[in-house]
Amino acid sequence: MSSIINVLDEKTRNKIAAGEVVERPASCIKELVENAIDASASAIEIEIADGGQSYMRITDNGSGMSAEDAHKCIIRHATSKISTVEDIFAISSLGFRGEAVPSIAAVSHMQITTRRPEDDFATHLILEGGTISSEDQAGAPVGTTMEVSDLFYNTPARRKFMKSERTESSKISEMITKLALAQPAIQFTFTNNGRTSLHTGGSGDLKDTIANIYGADLAREIFSITYDSEGLRIEGYVGKPSVLKSSRAWQTCIVNHRIVHNPVMFKAVENAYHAMLPKAGYPFVMLHLHTDPGAIDVNVHPSKTEIKFADEQVIYRAIYHSIISALVAQETPENIATTMDLQPRQVRHIEAAETELELRGQSERPQAEAQVLSFEAGPAPHSVPDAPAETGFYSQQSADRIKNDSLGESSSRPYSAAQTDLHTPLAVPTASQTAQFHQALAQNEEEAAVQKDHPGITFEGDEDVFIPLGEVADCFIIAKKGQDLYIIDQHAAHERVRYDRFCQRVERMPGQQLLTAEFIEMDAEDMTLLAERKDVFADLGYTYSEAGPTTLRIEEVPCDLQTSDIAGSIRDICQALHENGTPDKAVLRHRSLAYLSCHGAIKAGDTLNIRQMKQLLEELFHTEKPYVCPHGRPIIVRFTPDELAKLFKRT
Template sequence: MSTVIAVLDEATRNKIAAGEVVERPASCIKELVENSIDAGATMIEVEIADGGQSYMRVTDDGCGMGPEDARICIVRHATSKIRTVEDIFSITSLGFRGEAVPSIAAVSHFQITTRRKEDEFASHLVLQAGEIITQEQVGAPAGTTMEVSDLFFNTPARRKFLKSTRTETAKISEMLTKLSLAHPAIGFTFINNGRTTLQTGGSGSLQETVADIYGAEVAKEVFPLGASETEEIGVSGFVGRPSILKSSRMWQTCVVNHRIVYNPMLFKAIDNAYHAMLPKAGYPFALLHIQLDPAALDVNVHPAKTEIKFADEKAVYRAVYHAIVGALVAQEEPERIARPIAADSRQLQHREEAAADFVRTQEPERVWEPTALTLPEIPEERRSAGYAAHRGSALQASAPVASVRERRENPYTAAPGTERDFSVALHAGEATTRPDAQIHFEEETDFVPLGAVADCYIIAKKGRDLYIIDQHAAHERVRYDRFCRQMENVPSQQLLTPEFVEADETDMVLLTEQRELFRKLGYTYSEAGPTTIRIEEVPADLPGGEIKESLQTICRGLRENKHWDKATIRHRALAYMACRGAIKAGDKITIREMQKLLEDLFRTEKPFVCPHGRPVIIRFTAAELAKLFKRT
């Protein structure tokens, strides 16, 4: 009798299983290096060619293997780390599933050279697609060398999904960086196409390892974490000053029991600890080493072993959060840490919104009550400085107003996610946002500016109503609409002398692969080194000194949403340029300039929200004012 269900042959099973462990060259390097760490290595050398697609080698000085163990290690689920199922609940090694080596060997040309210290000769095995071709004894130092060639040669569909050589190299470099930080007592060397790009001393000092990887200047800007609150959870490591930021989380490393993990809760703890201390968008330096009872976490969630589950997630969160906060407030000059808070009070709002879900699980909701409003003091050196550069051009010489039809036909006029008009009414004891309410203005507004509060909020009246307008958000909307009315490509200006910008490896990948996209956004550049680009043209309205930060912002957006369409990317870029060149909080403007700004604002199609979706205008009707003063 015929059957429709068949048992797959071993070769097919191995190729399928390999897909769970070996996603790309960086996955191979991670698994092989972790085996070396488990073998007690004190020195590990990694060499690759062509992003690891054509060649990878991992050499260590660990305990090595005998001839019989060398043959068994390529058998699936053969391992020296555990013996029974109970051992899974107290894992102390990095590897334990016995899948990595056979999975890699199944989809490559693979070689193993290994010798124990007590053996006279080393065992050398040559494999193809997981099958041993030859085995012999050779001379070699104690330890193990594993070589991988032609990865995915027998699974061409998998090979097509690999990225460019630069991208795969960057992934391997990032993985080795984190492994070095997780194991400072091991000396790591990374050789890429014959050039050494990473080398750590293996002294055991975490701060020296940070200096080896990121440089002495960065090492000076980091400080140790404070002690954790509980004895069950140990938290150590380093965090950086809010002034040193990256456009991605590549400077954030979380290590749990010496294992590199990617856990959203830990990243949330970092974000919430810094809260509003960050002067601009970005991710601060954070290196967390967390130690807890192996029985209190589950590492057997995924074959890659980077995803873990904590038995008490809230306890770990609190330990990490308080350790970081303790480090930040314990500095000798705490004002250097907190000073950027006043630079942009909206940062507080963004951080609070990002942390709202977790905070609600920790504290009961508080009822809002009207309190005295205390605005941040703006440093004297910032007053008028930013506005002086564009006062004569950007505000007083606005571009011609396009017709309503032209604006509506322009796909970039309406910012994604900001289709609704907002008017905010403040009632006694409650702030209410009404998305369905709209304010209608004449084409020629008769708003009368009365002055400004804290050089930030314009006070104006129209008829019987009182209005408060955020001058930065208003100018941001005016500039954004003007950019959208311009040509398909953002107009650019050529620099008199090219500017050289250093970019991290992940940003460099995007800048190289998305060159045409950046050209449409007004940037023209060329490569000047492995992590350096030569900027020749920038967007015409981009303020001086904002080149590097603007590129980092666009790269961060591309990483956060890989499926952005052209319109969304262009919107984000234009919104950034509109923000950076707009009037800032603390910039003094005259009544006449306020009037001009209000006239330009109400010629835009969406005067109620800035390009980022935040309110621009708050209106108080006569009736609402009467309620506030208990007159009704």
């Protein structure tokens, strides 16, 4: 009986192993740069062409290798980082498996030039598919240069899955950015197709490195963060809640100088900022954790970016409290948030559930006129047990929940001046934004006087009509219907009205040509999306072209979109693309319409007269879902006479 199990030849084994380590050009850059860091380099140059697919070069001024070591480095599992199995449990270097160089060499044409300080000449090796085809000596400075050409030339199945040049370049740029943040004492230079796109000074000052990479404007909007207890030290910087990006590109977590992606660390960041963010997005976070190498396990994934902590609780609490402390220690919460724009925090699970029905007009009227509404400040961190329930920065201030038969279970939160500062700038919109509510005629002084002296006097006698009684804090409309009392968020109500009106339009958003083109600055990652998804943005009413590597020329935008909102609306769509990859067309249209609805709606701080309130309420209750805004926030809270009696302890 013949055997059916085959022992694969070395060439096949090498290609299979290479597939685990070398996923794309950015993977090669990461592995080779980490080798340069382990070689004690103080300056590293990275050059690529065609997104790294045709050429990559990494040059360092590190310790270099002898001719013998140069030959050994291309042998699988040959490494200078560890020598025994016990070393795996306390790894302090970035590399340790001895797989990166042989894996890259197996699927490319590669050249290695390396020289130690004590050597007169450098060793120069030329490899094809992992095999040395030529060897000689050459003149070269101390250090090592790795050149990789024609990546995946001998594995076409892998090559066909490569993305566009722009996408691959963006991935490499993001990787080098994070490596530079992890090593502020090393000077990094990144050249893409002959143009230097990144250069850091290598001063050792992390804030200087952040300024070199993200610009001085961002560096002025961040706070330092420190923590030192029980063998764990955290340092880094966090941004104001108003400094947001559409993806996690501004969030970098480093553990012992290693770039990592750990769910516990990201969850701690998310919960620390919870309820502070004015809209959906990801704040700037640069965390560098120093801990005992024996307390982490980095040998859980070929890329070495996923790690495990011996005690995740300690890590979570340290990050959570240090971020809260950093924000509160710098300024008062009101001052931290003064630059925030008004936009409700996205409720993604509500969006996903309602998008299809919302856009196709198939959603059903909420039963008994309402759904379950909640105005709580937000859940306390919940993903990790024993997480703090609240902090002094944003403690929950919810009142007791009030039960009623028709609206379900609801609660109310006291309104305060602090909340106005945190969530709503007192900016008066233009006439075009509020034309349907602000009439050109002067206010009817007589009606206003009657309402002021006799707020209970109305002009309707029908018990089923909503009767506005007044306004509180220029934000909430107080109204009655029959014997029940209602509180309506005027901004959320107008959002719903505008959203339903937009949904009734044609499939493609109507656009308006700009008299003069607008120029906006975008991140390289977003520019890649904009270049590759022009058809998506065209359906949403945007026409644009590239005016520079990170500059966009806007020529046409959706109707009703103000010039000041162009950059924000485009970034919001980019965020949806980052979050969902290839989202449904309806999801993107919903996201765009929700943004337009929000930014064109009346704001908290806009005073409405009784006539305008009546018109707003009338239009609100002609919409499909008058009890929830497009972002999922509640619009109305209702109190019955029995509930009011309970509040005043009359029952």
